[in-house]
Amino acid sequence: MANTYTQIYLQLVFAVHSREALIKPEFKDEVYKYMTGIVRNNGSKLLAINGMPDHVHLLVGWKPSVDLPSLVKDVKAGSSRFINEKRFLRGRFNWQEGYGAFSYGHSQLTSVIKYIENQEQKHARRSFRTEYMSLLRKFDIAFEEKYAFKELW
Secondary structure, three states, X not given: OOOOOOOXXXXXXXXXXXXXXXXXXXXXXXXXXXXXXXXXXOOOEEEEEEXXXXXXXXXXXXXXXXXXXXXXXXXXXXHHHHHHHHOOOOOOOOEOOOOEEEEEOHHHHHHHHHHHHOHHHHHHHOOHHHHHHHHHHHOOOOOOHHHOOOOOO
């Protein structure tokens, strides 16, 4: 729509199916570049991406011309297909169902980018489960812990 201006920043977080540590260092950069292309092709801008072998964080400058569930679906499905076609793993790769989306203001971007870039240091001290539950609580998102990543816990 003409004369529509937005500035929406979202941190997207999602895990590998069953939280398996499958995103290996030897191909993670290639997967992240592919995910960046998917975000860009959906009209948004990737500001930061990083994660651990069992999950990923993306900071996106989101353009609402594409609805958020479709954007996340495209990123997850496209990157799963990419990993499987490249045969980075012996078995089949899938992301876990669902995701977290957390919004930030422009003034918070530097700290969120640092947070995403420093995932290795963060997870030396706390688990992904602790991190994810902390984000849900910080953003006052109603949830039942038994259903968050339910197939694992």
